[in-house]
Amino acid sequence: xxxxxxxxxxxxxxxxxxxxxxxxxxxxxxxxxxxxxxxxxxxxxxxxxxxxxxxxxxxxxxxxxxxxxxxxxxxxxxxxxxxxxxxxxxxxxxxxxxxxxxxxxxxxxxxxxxxxxxxxxxxxxxxxxxxxxxxxxxxxxxxxxxxxxxxxxxxxxxxxxxxxxxxxxxxxxxxxxxxxxxxxxxxxxxxxxxxxxxxxxxxxxxxxxxxxxxxxxxxxxxxxxxxxxxxxx
Amino acid sequence: xxxxxxxxxxxxxxxxxxxxxxxxxxxxxxxxxxxxxxxxxxxxxxxxxxxxxxxxxxxxxxxxxxxxxxxxxxxxxxxxxxxxxxxxxxxxxxxxxxxxxxxxxxxxxxxxxxxxxxxxxxxxxxxxxxxxxxxxxxxxxxxxxxxxxxxxxxxxxxxxxxxxxxxxxxxxxxxxxxxxxxxxxxxxxxxxxxxxxxxxxxxxxxxxxxxxxxxxxxxxxxxxxxxxxxxxxxxxxxxxxxxxxxxxxxxxxxxxxxxxxxxxxxxxxxxxxxxxxxxxxxxxxxxxxxxxxxxxxxxxxxxxxxxxxxxxxxxxxxxxxxxxxxxxxxxxxxxxxxxxxxxxxxxxxxxxxxxxxxxxxx
Numbered sequence: 001x002x003x004x005x006x007x008x009x010x011x012x013x014x015x016x017x018x019x020x021x022x023x024x025x026x027x028x029x030x031x032x033x034x035x036x037x038x039x040x041x042x043x044x045x046x047x048x049x050x051x052x053x054x055x056x057x058x059x060x061x062x063x064x065x066x067x068x069x070x071x072x073x074x075x076x077x078x079x080x081x082x083x084x085x086x087x088x089x090x091x092x093x094x095x096x097x098x099x100x101x102x103x104x105x106x107x108x109x110x111x112x113x114x115x116x117x118x119x120x121x122x123x124x125x126x127x128x129x130x131x132x133x134x135x136x137x138x139x140x141x142x143x144x145x146x147x148x149x150x151x152x153x154x155x156x157x158x159x160x161x162x163x164x165x166x167x168x169x170x171x172x173x174x175x176x177x178x179x180x181x182x183x184x185x186x187x188x189x190x191x192x193x194x195x196x197x198x199x200x201x202x203x204x205x206x207x208x209x210x211x212x213x214x215x216x217x218x219x220x221x222x223x224x225x226x227x228x229x230x231x232x233x
Numbered sequence: 234x235x236x237x238x239x240x241x242x243x244x245x246x247x248x249x250x251x252x253x254x255x256x257x258x259x260x261x262x263x264x265x266x267x268x269x270x271x272x273x274x275x276x277x278x279x280x281x282x283x284x285x286x287x288x289x290x291x292x293x294x295x296x297x298x299x300x301x302x303x304x305x306x307x308x309x310x311x312x313x314x315x316x317x318x319x320x321x322x323x324x325x326x327x328x329x330x331x332x333x334x335x336x337x338x339x340x341x342x343x344x345x346x347x348x349x350x351x352x353x354x355x356x357x358x359x360x361x362x363x364x365x366x367x368x369x370x371x372x373x374x375x376x377x378x379x380x381x382x383x384x385x386x387x388x389x390x391x392x393x394x395x396x397x398x399x400x401x402x403x404x405x406x407x408x409x410x411x412x413x414x415x416x417x418x419x420x421x422x423x424x425x426x427x428x429x430x431x432x433x434x435x436x437x438x439x440x441x442x443x444x445x446x447x448x449x450x451x452x453x454x455x456x457x458x459x460x461x462x463x464x465x466x467x468x469x470x471x472x473x474x475x476x477x478x479x480x481x482x483x484x485x486x487x488x489x490x491x492x493x494x495x496x497x498x499x500x501x502x503x504x505x506x507x508x509x510x511x512x513x514x515x516x517x518x519x520x521x522x523x524x525x526x527x528x529x530x531x532x533x534x535x536x537x538x539x540x541x542x543x544x545x546x547x548x549x550x551x552x553x554x555x556x557x558x559x560x561x562x563x564x565x566x567x568x569x570x571x572x573x574x575x576x577x578x579x580x581x582x583x584x585x586x587x588x589x590x591x592x593x594x595x
Contacts, residue, residue: 012265034261038557205283218284220260220286223259224283228264231264231265231268
């Protein structure tokens with residue numbers, strides 16, 4: 001099972017935090033800690049990060065979603081507000097699609113998952129990579145996350161980033177609060193705007209002077225937005 | 234859902250302290266069933282926006298980045314293309330404005346007129362609490378001891394010196410309605426009285442002079458009055474670096490500790506403090522959370538001053554509640570509060586009389 005950090009008011013609404021790629025529970029701790037006084041807060045180490053080991057096979061997004069569901073069942077939480085940052089946003093969206101009863105509300109912070117612009121160019125780049133790899137066994141350099149991942153986690157990374165969740169986002173029924181950094185380079189704000197268009201009943205807040213970790217750059221603002229969203233009818 | 238306005242800022246010497254308090258409140262704001270709208274008052278203009286939660290937004294403050302609003306009646310209006318559009322109806326207000334207009338009853342009166350209940354003391358208690366002389370007179374009339382004091386006449390230095398001799402040096406000069414230890418000066422002898430009066434009078438609200446109590450320590454107690462019940466916090470003892478508790482000691486301390494909480498004082502002294510604090514609260518008719526500052530010299534306890542809008546709303550003095558629940562209690566109590574505004578309940582018939590029927594007063 002996923003390793004987790006939980007705390008707070010056990011009678012309150014449950015809020016689950018999912019960290020980004022390369023992060024762990026400590027990355028979302030500023031958010032979780034601040035909401036602890038009112039809500040039942042849980043943050044999980046996803047497979048391959050923090051204290052949760054990566055299983056000995058490549059994983060897909062479905063496995064991550066199943067892991068999250070398993071954790072919530074073990075904690076006896078039937079429904080929760082999902083707060084996902086970057087890769088955590090991918091997992092949250094997939095969980096909301098596979099287990100719609102589990103996700104009551106969704107908060108996406110600089111979330112990944114949408115098909116990036118220039119995907120055609122990336123396909124060509126992948127072809128070049130394969131050809132080069134045939135000759136020198138190395139190919140082109142991947143993204144920093146790809147280079148940092150090792151073994152099975154790298155295979156997982158490849159499988160995860162090649163899933164585009166545009167159609168899933170359009171099918172979401174729980175609505176969403178979308179919080180984005182205006183200076184986000186990893187998942188640029190055009191993705192936020194597309195999420196806003198795709199997800200029914202969603203609201204978008206682009207925070208100026210914030211990057212991919214918008215919730216750390218603008219912590220008080222993000223907290224205000226999340227609190228108002230969770231409390232709102 | 235309770236819509237609560239968090240009103241803070243205002244043009245006061247303690248503006249920055251107010252911003253820090255408000256940011257802390259926003260961070261710990263309760264959200265279940267309560268929606269907090271920050272309203273930042275600056276130069277007569279009111280602003281809102283989520284960016285206000287960040288202390289960095291204030292230095293420098295850029296009005297363009299925030300939404301300008303107006304409060305009229307209970308409704309908050311937003312400026313859209315230079316037109317006012319109704320935005321939300323406020324159920325109550327939480328005042329986090331220290332000093333000046335925010336604490337002296339002006340803001341309280343404004344909210345009263347608009348019919349918005351708020352979580353702190355009313356116009357009278359605020360006005361009296363802000364004025365050190367008035368507070369001392371009221372509190373000492375209720376039987377709480379205060380240090381010997383007088384109001385120096387700025388135009389008559391001779392008279393000031395004479396009164397100073399009567400009480401005896403050292404003396405402490407304070408602005409009559411300041412706060413956060415700004416403008417306070419200690420005078421050791423007749424030579425520096427003039428300078429001390431000038432320092433204190435710089436705030437333009439009169440000066441009060443008190444006997445400086447040697448080796449006294451500052452002890453604060455907060456009183457929470459909610460729904461007619463009063464809860465007194467445990468006392469905290471302030472740590473001062475010099476002769477007096479300075480602005481720096483309170484907000485930018487050199488050591489990690491600003492105060493000792495709960496204060497290291499004997500239980501019987503603590504009981505006496507609680508008794509005096511309750512008398513003070515009754516004498517002034519405070520509501521919500523207020524902090525009374527006492528001077529402790531051996532077994533003698535002297536009332537020093539009252540803060541009707543204490544820094545951080547004195548939430549740290551009630552650790553048993555937790556900040557979020559503490560704020561929730563305050564806000565919920567305020568939203569139930571019935572404003573005792575006057576409504577004509579019987580028909581005097583005066584308005585129906587024709588002009589000639591009205592009796593002229595000779």
